[in-house]
Amino acid sequence: MRSQQEWPVTGPAPSDEWLLAGRYRVDAPIGSGGMGEVWRGYDQQLDRRVAVKLMHRTAPVVSAGAEAVALAEAAATDRERFLREIRTTARLEHPGIPAVYDFGVEERTDRIYLIMQLLYGSTLAELLGGEDPLPVPWCAATAAQIAATLVDVHRVDVVHRDIKPSNIMVIHGGLVKLLDFGVAVLQGAAALPRLTQLGRTVGSPPYMSREQVLGNPVGPATDVYGLGCVLHEMLTGRPPFEESPTRSYQDHHVNTPAQSLRAVRPGVPGAIDSLVLAMLAKQPGDRPEAEAVYETLLPFASADDASVGAGPALDRDPRRPFLRPLAPAPRAAARTAAAAAKGSPVPPLDVDEAIAVRERVRELVDDGHLQQAIDVLDDAVARARHIPELALEVKIDLASTLYTADEFSRAAPLLDEILPQLAARDGQADPAVLYLRYVAGVSHAEAGDAEAAIAQFTAFLAHADQVDPLFRDAKYQRGIMLHATGRAAEGLAELESVRPLLAAEYGPDSIHVRALDRRIAHLSRSSDGDVSKGRED
Template sequence: MDEDWTLADRYRIGGPIGSGGMGQVWTAHDLQLDREVAVKLMNQPALPIGTPETEELLAAAAADRERFLREVRTTARLELPGVPAVYDVGVDPEKNQLFLVLQLIHGSTLADLISSYDAAEPAPVSWCAAVAAQAAATLADVHRVDIVHRDIKPSNMMVHTDGQVKILDFGVALLQGARALPKLTQLGATVGTPPYMSREQALGNPVGPPSDIYGLGCVLYEMLTGRVPFIQTSSRSYRDHHVNSEPPSLRAARLDVPAEIDQLFQAMLAKLPADRPSATAVYETLLPLAQAVEGGIDDRDPRRPFLRPLAPRRPRRQPPASQVAPMTVDEAVDIIERVSELTEDDQVHAAIALLDEAVARPTGQPVIDLELKIRLGTFLSLAEESTRAAAVLDEVLLQLDGDERAPELRYQAGASHAAIGNFDIAVRYLTSALTDAGADDTFRRDASYQLGLLLPLVGRTADGIRVLGSLRPQLVSEFGADSVHVASLDRRIARLERPE
């Protein structure tokens, strides 16, 4: 890094403060607003010239760039006290390097704070409960918009000097997107950090909000005991423990841990995702313990904010239909045109806001009202707001009759239901989409792959292996027998043929 380098003629870069996801993070001074900020610079790999690998590396760099931009959009729209605020994004004209400007968090990582305690003076139970409760409150809001962090661990959490806990680095969350099902090109890629990975992550299976709860449970155990729940040895890997070992007893490791925390921890590390509590339930259980403070605390203490300002936000209620004025046909047409313009500028969430308003004010013209719902469902699916997308697409598909877009909408509905754990419904939608689909090889390939992943989750492993196996000739023809796509598909099939 150049000495006294000024990024984009505005941000004077200081020293490095960490790295994560796809970039390095530096302190910087915003010359325009006269404030300290954090700047995340996207990694720029050196690309060899004139070699067979150049094209593949260029494609990988372009994919990283797109994931970086998705991280920016997702982090920017969260607007939560537990996530660093996004101030700016751009490209440095001199280095052609993407950058993200964030709120600078003054404080310590949870990893450093944990290491400051020892067996002779462990972290207070109420302190640990306060940190975990704040993190749970943030995750409750994050999960509500179908974002899964996927890498909850102490080094990705900071305690601000005002006592607020911040969750960092949503770049890993976006490596696969918030979808429960990985894409074909992401087969074989395991996201997360081994000591904190859920059973489904360790197995390479679809993940959702329960995976973050599992990671937070591991963090809670580490705060209270100074070590992670499972220890890797020459004979037992982290993966083996997460898949097969029952969680240890917190009370056996530390006698002053209340029974309710031990019971909560056991539930957070349940092997089946459906058996784990929600983030809101974790918050509610820990809240009384976080407030049980004896003696004075300073401003940096994570117990300080617990007058209950950090409770998960309640969903906003829509006004009754009787209070909403109907929209004219001209207004509906205007919104459709504006949505198209926003789409060209990649402003998906602005488009969703317009469509939300339009759908809430039906014109009374069935064709137009249905078209608006179709677009809303499609954009919600594109933005990976799967809970809402599934509900809208369910309604749309009940009204759709003979539309050529039906297979694609069923595919979107199937992917959305899979993302929120409705695997039986997802299988029905994807099966129907393939039945009615045309000859588009790419659509059939992707839909078949998603269906092949889902079938074992509803007890039809043999059917899943058959569907995935049927894709191999197409992948060999399309990408080559030695491609990563074929190798990853073979690994996925082998894993299904060798159940844990």
């Protein structure tokens, strides 16, 4: 998982007991920006992963007089800017912006914190590091998504002011997110007095507009310029201007006209070349609006071009939202997102660590923190691949935890993978094998795969003891599945065979037996095509 920022984190590592508001566990650092640090965290109340952004600690003021006053005012301004980021980001409900869940103040240090959506993906800065240029449709789709986000951002009088590759992330499914509104400035009378004063330069030098460099007022056209710089870099591998010992980025942005993309990459379509030149116009009034940028890029973003195969992983193909709107992400990518996004290579898991992991997982499951337990096991599975026996044990724990968490669509195929290995090692009648057979049957049934459920229940019943309560339930569920797959007679016969087992356990007139009889009667009527004589209670 990559961060919203690229700078190293400073400050002490959190302890296992570091909780914000008694709810948000702060786990591991992700990155740090100008105003705050970002950590990977966990919401214990809702059992989900989150990103935690903490405002930097204010350095103690050791001077006196006017300097002390200035430092105190700067600290207050930074604090207000962080609060403004919270308010700004929270009201921008757009798929191109990370969702804000909560915010508050950490009691121990009086640091403001922001709880946000945790993103799994790669920043554009990371994706630009390859030897080959990115495919044109890929670049157009990425920039078009950012332009669409900017349209909504600008409509609420917000200017981002720091559009750059490290503030753009491509996540699974190809959705592009615009990150870090920490230097955004609100436009209009509601923003006065301005917290970022005229004459103060804010932004990143390779992507700053002329008006930013000069400290002049900024507006939506500033973001269009920054996006033009980013699009130029995507298509050519470098920003529109390069710093030298005699010419700074700032000097270029003020005085040097932008050059045609086709001088560097002749295959760039003329419409995109003209668009980027317009986006990099020196005067803000000469640049197109974000909506016009989107409309120009749209035909290229939705081009079904085979050249995309040369670009980043297809599960992060930014054309996906244009070519297959609302399409689900590939199953394999969804399963491995947490492990793969943490980076590679990962240190292998040894036996002692595996024991500690299993103990930790038991504690988390007992406390009801199932999603966090699954995260721990996902990581352990990725690290245990070098030792087959160790990997098998960790996968067993993962499958059991997924089942407990009702994540049946993940549990079922994992159980199909590990059961043959486990049965070959311990035997078909081993209690652990039998229990996992039953769990696999239920998981397949809940996931809607009746045939696979029947197969697993059948394997379980072949070796299970009839006094085991799971034996009765497996027969019952197999009967239901058989009936559902068109084998009505077999299904009803299986359900009939459950009656004496229930009668022996609870009595022939028990509520269990009566409920089974009603179920059988209902299925019999549906098999005969007549369900009007009654209904199942």
